[in-house]
Amino acid sequence: MNPSEVQLWLAPMEGVVDSIMRDFLTGFGGIDHCVTEFIRVCDQTITDEVFYRECPELQRGCQTSSGVPITVQLLGSDIDSLSRNALRAVVLGARHIDLNFGCPAKTVNRHDGGAALLKSPDRLFQIISGIRARLPAEIPLSAKIRLGFESPEDCFENAAALESAGASHLTIHCRTKKQMYAPSADWTWIARIKQQVKIPIIANGDIFSVQDFLRCREITGCDAFMIGRGALRDPLLFSKIKGQVAEDAVIKGPMIRDFFQRNCEVSPHFAQARTKQWLKNMSLSSAAVLSFFDKIKVITEPAQFERELQRWDQ
Ligand SMILES: Cc1cc2nc3c(=O)[nH]c(=O)nc-3n(C[C@H](O)[C@H](O)[C@H](O)COP(=O)(O)O)c2cc1C
The missing domain is CATH 3.20.20.70 (Aldolase class I)
Structure with a gap:
């Protein structure tokens, strides 16, 4: 098949x-x-x-x-x-x-x-x-x-x-x-x-x-x-x-920002926790995400977290 x-x-x-x-x-x-x-x-x-x-x-x-x-x-x-x-x-x-x-x-x-x-x-x-x-x-x-x-x-x-x-x-x-x-x-x-x-x-x-x-x-x-x-x-x-995208394709920063925004409908702290959780998982397969995750994982304030997400240009 x-x-x-x-x-x-x-x-x-x-x-x-x-x-x-x-x-x-x-x-x-x-x-x-x-x-x-x-x-x-x-x-x-x-x-x-x-x-x-x-x-x-x-x-x-x-x-x-x-x-x-x-x-x-x-x-x-x-x-x-x-x-x-x-x-x-x-x-x-x-x-x-x-x-x-x-x-x-x-x-x-x-x-x-x-x-x-x-x-x-x-x-x-x-x-x-x-x-x-x-x-x-x-x-x-x-x-x-x-x-x-x-x-x-x-x-x-x-x-x-x-x-x-x-x-x-x-x-x-x-x-x-x-x-x-x-x-x-x-x-x-x-x-x-x-x-x-x-x-x-x-x-x-x-x-x-x-x-x-x-x-x-x-x-x-x-x-x-x-x-x-x-x-x-x-x-x-x-x-x-399924062969729909190239094997080296990566998802882009704006998609992560969208994810954060969508989760803000629950609460900004929830959005921060879920976005960190996802970035942590992605960092297991991407060096670029790992270095970004290392930088933002200690942030506790959602507003500051969001600013860092905005600056991230992957
Ligand atoms: C954080 C986490 C939560 C999970 N929750 C469920 C669940 O609610 N129901 C379920 O059937 N399996 C659950 N699983 C098991 C996964 O569905 C899957 O069977 C398991 O992770 C192995 O697949 P994977 O190697 O592709 O992750 C969970 C696994 C993880 C890591």
Whole structure:
């Protein structure tokens, strides 16, 4: 398959990929799908305000300004409550629901959510089949997993359980929960899972460059990929993969200033924090951004921060 035909997903990243970031990144092109940050579901019904806060795009056809569809991601384990809230999200405009079974955070796992559920394929089956039974048939229900909680070998049973429960597809972050973010993602597991499971698999983990993408595609045989941290380091990575821009293209200072301005709608301090966070990520792949970031990271006043952004002439 030609790289221009692959499906590219922007990964959900709590505290980073909110609606403003989704709008910016999809504006650069190359992204086919986005996922919201996880919305935690306990035993209560989530208010519409929370849904709209996490996914304001629900009020605009559940897509970004550039028309990229957004999947609403839920995290929890209470089948009744998850079903009720998934259904509510659909009533509000969601067109695709994803379940998070990959979050490694201790508090989330202690409360029986995220990657903790990878210890039990039976529970994965019950959760997905329980929600599936309550959702309209035309709404896809997918799952995002890690290879396992402790052992990557668990991926086979977990993937089979999710498939037989009716998951439309699986996104697999190729590490266990125990591995957190090291060692490197091991994409070879996906090729093995694909021999046993027929639903589409989206490969995820450690795609930071076009070369990484090509290797991941070669190893996994997938035609859909999800990229998280790589998208922050190089916002043009998706369009580079699709051959829409040159591999050495960089984003320009005015775009960062726009990002800061957009976030000022929340508050200037929030805008400063989010812009620093993004520059810090970009500095991992650009010496020019690194030297600028080193200069501005100590600034605490948004007005001064904005002046420095104005002077930056990348
Ligand atoms: C700061 C941060 C927040 C994340 N939040 C979520 C989340 O809300 N839901 C989710 O399924 N995964 C979440 N993830 C995991 C990513 O979606 C992705 O699976 C992981 O970072 C590996 O992909 P990457 O190497 O392309 O970043 C998060 C990761 C990071 C670094």
